[in-house]
Amino acid sequence: MSSEILVIGASGKTGKRVVQRLEARGLGVRHGTRRSQIPFDWEKPETWQASLAGMRTAYVAYSPDLAVPSAHAVIAAFVEKAEQAGLRRVVLLSERNEARAQACEKLVIESSLEWTILRPSWFMQNFNEGGFLDGVMSGEVSAPDSGAPEPWVDLDDVADVAVAALLDDNHIGKIYEITGPELLTWSEAVDCIAEVSGREVSYRTVTPQEFEGTLIAEGFPKDGASFVATLVAEILDGKNASTSDGLQRALGREPRSFARFAADAYATGSWK
Numbered sequence: 001m002s003s004e005i006l007v008i009g010a011s012g013k014t015g016k017r018v019v020q021r022l023e024a025r026g027l028g029v030r031h032g033t034r035r036s037q038i039p040f041d042w043e044k045p046e047t048w049q050a051s052l053a054g055m056r057t058a059y060v061a062y063s064p065d066l067a068v069p070s071a072h073a074v075i076a077a078f079v080e081k082a083e084q085a086g087l088r089r090v091v092l093l094s095e096r097n098e099a100r101a102q103a104c105e106k107l108v109i110e111s112s113l114e115w116t117i118l119r120p121s122w123f124m125q126n127f128n129e130g131g132f133l134d135g136v137m138s139g140e141v142s143a144p145d146s147g148a149p150e151p152w153v154d155l156d157d158v159a160d161v162a163v164a165a166l167l168d169d170n171h172i173g174k175i176y177e178i179t180g181p182e183l184l185t186w187s188e189a190v191d192c193i194a195e196v197s198g199r200e201v202s203y204r205t206v207t208p209q210e211f212e213g214t215l216i217a218e219g220f221p222k223d224g225a226s227f228v229a230t231l232v233a234e235i236l237d238g239k240n241a242s243t244s245d246g247l248q249r250a251l252g253r254e255p256r257s258f259a260r261f262a263a264d265a266y267a268t269g270s271w272k
């Protein structure tokens with residue numbers, strides 16, 4: 001067994017933070033992405049064996065999303081392959097209040113692996129590293145929200161919990177709902193970014209159909225845009241309008257605020 005840790009989604013928003021933290025502790029990391037030295041592709045199960053070989057511990061960020069209907073069969077096959085390969089521990093990135101994601105979690109929970117499940121709320125970093133960056137830069141962010149506030153989470157907090165769960169036995173068998181410390185509507189979040197960055201940017205609620213059109217205009221594949229627009233509207237229907245204490249339970253500290261995220265993001269080059 002290698003002392004390396006497999007990070008699936010290593011170049012993504014959460015994975016790269018997990019990698020940075022592990023490497024800062026002098027730990028070896030095997031990157032699991034389609035472009036890694038040992039390529040890992042969720043759509044090509046024949047690539048999994050080489051990535052898993054010799055690994056005891058893995059961080060798993062599924063792409064595109066555990067709520068995609070095909071994810072269940074893929075995660076089932078992956079868990080089986082991981083058990084056969086001798087993996088001992090998995091930290092699964094999931095999401096809050098999503099039945100299809102929870103069906104995928106169940107596969108991990110009922111496996112022979114030691115597991116920790118992370119259920120973060122909407123990422124603050126969607127605004128500077130993800131799908132809403134284009135909106136900020138163009139002056140208008142839009143989403144099919146219900147008007148309900150969201151407990152936006154900072155990915156530095158999510159990565160801190162992920163690393164603790166990868167390295168510390170105390171997190172085995174725990175499900176952590178990780179949110180920020182406060183509820184902010186989309187308008188309030190975008191206003192905060194406008195204020196911090198000095199940009200003229202506003203927020204507009206749109207229908208799922210309009211959102212689908214925006215996704216396609218931004219280059220999102222047509223066949224997946226309708227599903228994503230519906231999924232985003234479902235996620236934003238108000239069911240997540242509460243904070244949770246996953247970070248506090250896991251690490252004994254308070255989560256980072258949206259204002260702090262925005263200030264740090266701007267100071268390190270975002271939205272310029």
Ligand SMILES: NC(=O)c1ccc[n+]([C@@H]2O[C@H](COP(=O)([O-])OP(=O)(O)OC[C@H]3O[C@@H](n4cnc5c(N)ncnc54)[C@H](OP(=O)(O)O)[C@@H]3O)[C@@H](O)[C@H]2O)c1
Pocket residue numbers: 008009010011012013014015032033034035036040041042043061062063064065066067093094095096120121122123126130
């Ligand atoms: N955005 C949110 O607010 C939010 C909230 C809660 C949960 N989540 C969950 O977060 C997860 C995404 O994590 P993330 O945001 O850290 O990732 P991300 O920024 O979307 O990056 C995707 C990562 O996965 C890799 N990847 C893409 N397609 C792949 C494939 N077919 N096979 C193997 N690797 C692939 C990418 O690298 P390559 O392209 O090089 O392969 C990259 O490393 C999703 O499961 C989503 O449900 C998101």
